[in-house]
Amino acid sequence: MRPILMKGHERPLTFLRYNREGDLLFSCAKDHNPTVWFADNGERLGTYRGHNGAVWCCDVSRDSMRLITASADQSVKLWNVQTGAQLHTFSFNSPARSVDFSVGDKLAVITTDPFMEVTSAINVKRIADDPSQQSGESVLTITGPAGRINRAVWGPLNRTIISAGEDCVVRIWDSE
Numbered sequence: 001m002r003p004i005l006m007k008g009h010e011r012p013l014t015f016l017r018y019n020r021e022g023d024l025l026f027s028c029a030k031d032h033n034p035t036v037w038f039a040d041n042g043e044r045l046g047t048y049r050g051h052n053g054a055v056w057c058c059d060v061s062r063d064s065m066r067l068i069t070a071s072a073d074q075s076v077k078l079w080n081v082q083t084g085a086q087l088h089t090f091s092f093n094s095p096a097r098s099v100d101f102s103v104g105d106k107l108a109v110i111t112t113d114p115f116m117e118v119t120s121a122i123n124v125k126r127i128a129d130d131p132s133q134q135s136g137e138s139v140l141t142i143t144g145p146a147g148r149i150n151r152a153v154w155g156p157l158n159r160t161i162i163s164a165g166e167d168c169v170v171r172i173w174d175s176e
Contacts, residue, residue, distance in 0.1 A: 004042035008035050015057045019064045024081075026067060030054040034069050036081065048079050050086050057098040057151075061105040066127075068108055070096035076110050078127070078134070087131035094118045098151045101127070102158045107139065109161050111149040120144030122152050122163060124175065142173055 011030035018025055018039065025037045034048045034055050053073030060067050060081065067079040076090040076099055090096075094115030101108055110123045124140040147166035154175075155162050161173040 006037055006042040006044070008037075008044050008047075009033070011054075014054060017058050017060060019060045020062050021064065024060070024064060026058050026060055028055040028058050028069065032071070032073075034058055034067065034079075036067075046084050048077075048084050048086075050077055050089075051075065053095070056096070059099050059101045059108075061101055063105075066101075066105070068099045068101065070099045070110060072096075076108075076125075078131070088134040088136075090125060090136055092123075094120075097149065100153045102154045104158070107154075107158065109152050109154060111144070111152045111163070113148050114144075114146075120147065120149045120165070122149060122161060122173070124161075140175065145169070145171075 009029040009031050013029045015028040023039050025039045027035050032051045036045045051071040051073050053071045055069050055071045057070045067081050070076050072095040074092050076096045078087040092112050095113045097111045097113050099110050108125050112121050114120045121144050122142040123138045126139050128134040145167050149163050149165040152161055152163040161175050164170045
């Protein structure tokens with residue numbers, strides 16, 4: 001098997017994510033531009049422009065219609081995968097580090113970094129079916145431990161949130 005070389009980012013990569021079918025690969029980098037590729041041949045399909053900082057993480061919905069990205073520019077953006085249109089921007093008081101869609105794609109868990117006087121946090125946002133109805137309000141906010149929360153993901157059946165951070169501890173939170 002011959003490797004496929006995919007050139008398209010100008011700065012180091014930070015995160016990769018396949019969609020559920022495995023035919024699309026999403027890449028995040030410090031160059032501010034998440035990108036989508038055909039996984040088979042490495043052809044670049046498009047770039048999502050709108051962030052003003054490093055993009056640390058992304059996730060794609062199960063139907064491959066929506067992409068969510070977390071950035072150092074203190075925002076999380078929701079995108080239409082096919083058109084590249086921004087559907088919504090969630091704004092925070094500190095850099096956003098990770099994102100993860102829940103099973104069913106109705107919720108997203110977002111972590112933010114400690115910054116200035118703001119502590120790290122885990123935020124749960126409801127994802128509306130209709131982008132015009134999207135709210136920026138958090139359904140749940142968990143103030144994090146000291147230091148950065150590097151990643152948070154949904155546990156089985158969205159009953160828990162599992163987080164890991166700089167303090168070398170994996171925590172399981174009750175999402176209720």
